[in-house]
Amino acid sequence: MKDFAALIEELDATTKTNRKVAALAEYFRQASEADKIWTIAILSHRRPPRPVNTTLLREYATELAAIPLWLFEDSYHIVGDLAESIALVIPNDQMKSDKSLSEILEELILLKAKSELEKKTYVQQMWMQLDYYSRFVFTKLLTGGFRIGISQKLMTKALSQVTEVPEDELAYRLMGDWSPANTSFEELIFGRNEQAYVSKPYPFYLAYALENELEELGDVSEWAFEHKWDGIRGQMICRKGELFIWTRGDELVSDKYPELLHLVNFIPEGTVLDGEILPFIDGEIGTFNDLQTRIGRKTVSKSILKKVPIVFRAYDLLEFEGKDIRQSNYQQRREKLEPLIEEISHPALQLSQRMIFDSWEEVAAERELAREKRSEGLMMKRNDSAYRVGRKKGDWWKWKIDPLTIDAVLTYAMRGHGRRTNLFTDYTFGLWENNEAGKPELVTFAKAYSGLTDKEFAQVDAIIKKTTLERFGPVRSVEPTLVFELAFEGIAFSNRHKSGVAVRFPRILRWRKDKTIADANSLDDLKALIPK
Amino acid sequence: MKRSDLLVFNSKGIYCPRAKVYLDPWRPVNHAIITHGHSDHARFGHKNYLTHHSNIPILKHRLGDIPVQGVAWNEPFQINGVTFSLHPAGHIIGSSQVRVEYQEEVWVFTGDYKDEDDGVAVPYESVKCHTMITECTFGIPAFKWKPQQEVFKEINQWWKENKEEGKTSVLFGYSLGKAQRILKYLEPSIGTIFTHGAIENMTEVLRPQLALPPTQLITRETKGKEIQGGIVVAPPSAHGSPWMRKLVPFETGTCSGWMAFRGARRRRATDKGFVISDHCDWQGLLKSIKASEAERVICTHGYTDIFSKYLRELGYDASVENTDYEGEKDEATTSTEKETV
Numbered sequence: 001m002k003d004f005a006a007l008i009e010e011l012d013a014t015t016k017t018n019r020k021v022a023a024l025a026e027y028f029r030q031a032s033e034a035d036k037i038w039t040i041a042i043l044s045h046r047r048p049p050r051p052v053n054t055t056l057l058r059e060y061a062t063e064l065a066a067i068p069l070w071l072f073e074d075s076y077h078i079v080g081d082l083a084e085s086i087a088l089v090i091p092n093d094q095m096k097s098d099k100s101l102s103e104i105l106e107e108l109i110l111l112k113a114k115s116e117l118e119k120k121t122y123v124q125q126m127w128m129q130l131d132y133y134s135r136f137v138f139t140k141l142l143t144g145g146f147r148i149g150i151s152q153k154l155m156t157k158a159l160s161q162v163t164e165v166p167e168d169e170l171a172y173r174l175m176g177d178w179s180p181a182n183t184s185f186e187e188l189i190f191g192r193n194e195q196a197y198v199s200k201p202y203p204f205y206l207a208y209a210l211e212n213e214l215e216e217l218g219d220v221s222e223w224a225f226e227h228k229w230d231g232i233r234g235q236m237i238c239r240k241g242e243l244f245i246w247t248r249g250d251e252l253v254s255d256k257y258p259e260l261l262h263l264v265n266f267i268p269e270g271t272v273l274d275g276e277i278l279p280f281i282d283g284e285i286g287t288f289n290d291l292q293t294r295i296g297r298k299t300v301s302k303s304i305l306k307k308v309p310i311v312f313r314a315y316d317l318l319e320f321e322g323k324d325i326r327q328s329n330y331q332q333r334r335e336k337l338e339p340l341i342e343e344i345s346h347p348a349l350q351l352s353q354r355m356i357f358d359s360w361e362e363v364a365a366e367r368e369l370a371r372e373k374r375s376e377g378l379m380m381k382r383n384d385s386a387y388r389v390g391r392k393k394g395d396w397w398k399w400k401i402d403p404l405t406i407d408a409v410l411t412y413a414m415r416g417h418g419r420r421t422n423l424f425t426d427y428t429f430g431l432w433e434n435n436e437a438g439k440p441e442l443v444t445f446a447k448a449y450s451g452l453t454d455k456e457f458a459q460v461d462a463i464i465k466k467t468t469l470e471r472f473g474p475v476r477s478v479e480p481t482l483v484f485e486l487a488f489e490g491i492a493f494s495n496r497h498k499s500g501v502a503v504r505f506p507r508i509l510r511w512r513k514d515k516t517i518a519d520a521n522s523l524d525d526l527k528a529l530i531p532k
Numbered sequence: 533m534k535r536s537d538l539l540v541f542n543s544k545g546i547y548c549p550r551a552k553v554y555l556d557p558w559r560p561v562n563h564a565i566i567t568h569g570h571s572d573h574a575r576f577g578h579k580n581y582l583t584h585h586s587n588i589p590i591l592k593h594r595l596g597d598i599p600v601q602g603v604a605w606n607e608p609f610q611i612n613g614v615t616f617s618l619h620p621a622g623h624i625i626g627s628s629q630v631r632v633e634y635q636e637e638v639w640v641f642t643g644d645y646k647d648e649d650d651g652v653a654v655p656y657e658s659v660k661c662h663t664m665i666t667e668c669t670f671g672i673p674a675f676k677w678k679p680q681q682e683v684f685k686e687i688n689q690w691w692k693e694n695k696e697e698g699k700t701s702v703l704f705g706y707s708l709g710k711a712q713r714i715l716k717y718l719e720p721s722i723g724t725i726f727t728h729g730a731i732e733n734m735t736e737v738l739r740p741q742l743a744l745p746p747t748q749l750i751t752r753e754t755k756g757k758e759i760q761g762g763i764v765v766a767p768p769s770a771h772g773s774p775w776m777r778k779l780v781p782f783e784t785g786t787c788s789g790w791m792a793f794r795g796a797r798r799r800r801a802t803d804k805g806f807v808i809s810d811h812c813d814w815q816g817l818l819k820s821i822k823a824s825e826a827e828r829v830i831c832t833h834g835y836t837d838i839f840s841k842y843l844r845e846l847g848y849d850a851s852v853e854n855t856d857y858e859g860e861k862d863e864a865t866t867s868t869e870k871e872t873v
Contacts, residue, residue, distance in 0.1 A: 012794065013803060067673050074838045075672040080795055088674040088792065421795025
């Protein structure tokens with residue numbers, strides 16, 4: 001455990017990619033086979049299920065620290081991270097355990113089924129046997145969410161240095177449905193596990209946002225265009241009579257979309273499609289908000305299936321007749337994909353239209369239609385582009401439409417997490433609306449916590465601390481004085497929001513120091529932005 | 533015993549109406565007793581200053597030629613019938629607590645303090661009182677300091693490793709207090725210790741009172757090559773400034789209690805955080821308050837709401853007063869917590 005904790009500490013201590021890769025590679029050279037596979041699993045978000053819920057963890061920790069629960073909670077709000085808070089309050093700093101990472105993880109898997117008393121005894125003992133940083137890492141394993149800025153790319157880079165297997169090959173091997181319980185390090189990196197292969201997705205090819213002028217992309221005839229759909233990027237795999245759907249987040253979601261599972265009877269064997277999971281209601285693409293009602297659900301009821309049906313809109317073909325065709329070019333792949341979708345002819349499987357234009361002006365004009373067509377903008381793909389691995393520049397670009405914006409007033413603030421620990425950086429914003437008595441008041445409509453510089457956050461933080469009106473646990477209401485221009489991608493009516501409006505991906509565009517709160521927009525202004 | 537207002541909080545500072553004297557006032561007054569030299573406690577513009585002898589050179593260095601009277605620790609003196617005395621606070625060199633007594637009622641104002649003996653400042657001395665006015669900069673249970681030997685071992689080890697990689701180590705800490713504490717425990721056998729101007733000036737003032745290793749000031753003429761592999765002690769404000777260019781290639785380290793938080797270290801974009809503070813940690817605060825035998829506790833700066841609430845649960849008569857003191861600043865925030873509710 002000590003080695004793994006030291007690795008995490010080192011990864012956490014630097015923002016420099018080279019150093020992270022070097023630390024990982026060094027670790028992979030030293031670690032045991034079992035620790036290696038577990039490390040890959042954890043860093044690719046394949047941790048074992050949570051054995052103890054966080055409510056219990058809080059109780060165990062406060063008991064050991066001999067402090068009241070409220071004091072722990074208040075401290076947690078300041079520290080901003082549960083595992084870190086627990087690690088800090090537990091009174092031990094000696095490393096007394098020499099258990100390895102894999103031993104601990106195997107214990108955690110067994111722990112899930114144990115009694116509450118056994119859980120408590122185990123967790124408290126571990127806490128008292130680990131030094132501060134190991135305790136923090138151990139608690140992170142219990143609570144999940146290891147966000148330490150290790151991308152898949154970084155890990156494959158390090159693994160490639162150690163194993164001499166090419167990065168793209170490793171990226172593929174690391175994907176899909178495997179776990180340290182059924183796969184050894186050898187098998188994962190060098191071997192071929194038939195069972196895992198059946199469901200294994202390909203690494204996604206991701207586009208960067210367009211950086212240059214359109215004309216610099218060369219001749220428009222070398223390019224094809226599609227609308228950029230606002231759903232969930234997914235890969236649909238049909239092999240050995242089974243169908244699997246993976247998201248770009250490497251999550252297997254087949255069971256969430258029963259209407260798509262049905263396609264297994266229609267799609268030929270040995271087919272892998274890249275496309276978008278989209279809500280499709282009454283012959284129209286729904287909003288992301290609609291999709292949201294499906295994402296979170298473990299069990300899908302009949303009524304929700306009827307209310308928000310899902311389709312898969314395919315834009316690329318990665319495997320055809322059992323062969324990996326990623327190296328053939330986009331045009332060739334599309335020429336196979338388009339007749340295939342037509343042949344399958346199933347309402348739940350749609351084709352994302354490929355468009356060809358005679359001039360860049362026409363491309364720009366098409367982008368202007370994005371909102372009307374319920375897309376986020378355009379995808380631009382070179383006709384001769386292979387399907388590459390990960391985010392690469394040059395062959396594919398995304399060109400999103402400009403966001404919608406509105407000026408809103410900051411009304412509530414909460415302390416941030418991670419590097420914003422102890423700073424008020426998570427804000428709630430309101431817009432004006434007349435209340436029943438005809439007096440204008442601020443109605444909450446969105447939360448945002450990105451878009452300001454560190455310096456601006458520090459300034460806003462200072463103002464929040466000076467203008468606090470009331471506290472509700474970690475949240476403070478503040479005297480409304482600050483106006484911000486917020487940007488968001490989409491907008492729709494919503495019953496789930498107090499304001500009656502849901503906005504997609506709201507973030508702060510800039511601080512309008514030139515405006516007073518009276519200059520901020522009204523809820524009616526916001527509603528006027530909703531497409532008819 | 534009847535509760536009196538021997539000390540009150542007004543817009544200018546902590547005031548003793550009977551003696552007509554202020555403690556660490558933040559607005560200009562006639563008579564000011566100053567606990568220590570940090571700028572949020574020792575301010576410009578008072579007509580008369582009174583402080584411990586060892587703090588005088590610091591005050592004169594920072595505030596110029598001010599009218600200041602020096603007193604010794606544990607030597608009571610009278611002002612308008614009120615008995616005052618200063619006692620070591622262990623915060624930085626020359627830092628005091630102020631004990632105020634009138635008709636058998638005793639108040640203590642701690643200023644900033646720490647209960648760990650750092651070998652530089654005269655160690656904190658527990659003073660019995662009825663009412664204790666305490667800071668609580670680190671007044672939540674997430675703060676727990678390691679013994680300083682361990683931290684300085686880490687610092688020297690870090691310096692050694694950087695040197696082996698041909699890099700310069702840049703260590704950030706307050707110019708008054710933290711810097712001298714760092715200098716005292718750096719291992720001169722590893723390499724040369726360099727200083728930023730702000731650190732060198734302050735240290736120069738304190739050398740007559742302290743045994744510190746030799747340091748070399750980085751001037752315009754100092755060549756980058758000479759510094760390579762050495763350690764540079766600089767104030768936090770130097771981080772990211774053009775002054776740093778000469779030090780490339782370097783690794784940065786920050787010495788602060790806030791380094792206990794991963795987020796704080798990342799926010800400051802420092803390569804390494806060393807958790808070392810001139811304030812009490814959570815247990816240090818609780819122990820000191822207990823040892824004072826105070827019944828009433830007034831919290832001035834830090835996590836005052838949380839800390840005083842916990843003290844009330846422990847049975848103290850605890851409350852919060854707003855002051856302009858800042859404690860150890862979490863630099864990313866322009867102000868420390870100023871609780872208004």
